Amino acid sequence: MKCHRHREHDAVGVCAACGKGLCAETCAHDGGLGLHCDTLCEQRLRQREPRGDASVGAVWSVLLVVLGGALLYYGYRYSEWSMSVPNLLGMLFLWYGVVLLLQRAAARASGPAQNN
Ligand SMILES: [Zn+2]
Ligand SMILES: [Zn+2]
Structure with a gap:
């Protein structure tokens, strides 16, 4: 890959914000947030909070699992495992929440290995 300007x-x-190629001579700036091409992209990186996004994702996946479990319990109590709307929604939420949790666990497991 070549520099987008040279x-x-x-x-x-x-660039961590726009993905353009950066050369070492003049274009690659690193202000502790990752490489960026200009001040506009530096601002975009500052506004971005990856840690916040990650914790929101964790809350969402746990919430989906809890909600799915509650809906399944509700469906079981009131319709005894027939294919009712609460049962289907519960399974959907539970499945999606578990998939999100597994994805996060896989990302965390592969993270330290890449640093080696
Ligand atoms: Zn950029
Ligand atoms: Zn350049």
Whole structure:
């Protein structure tokens, strides 16, 4: 990959905000937030809070599992495992929540390995 501004220079990295190739000579800036190409992208990186997003994702997946369990319990009590709306919704929420949790666990497991 070549630098987006200097076609003769090889890119040493990509802008974390817009994904353009950046050369080491003049284009790659790192303000502690990751590489960025200009001040506009630096601002975009500052506004972005990956840790906040991650914790929101965790809350959502747990909430989905709890909600799915509650709906299944409700469906079981009132319609005894027939294919009622609460049962189907409960299974859907439970399944989606578990998938989200597994995805987060897989991402966390592969994280430290990439740093080696
Ligand atoms: Zn950029
Ligand atoms: Zn450049």
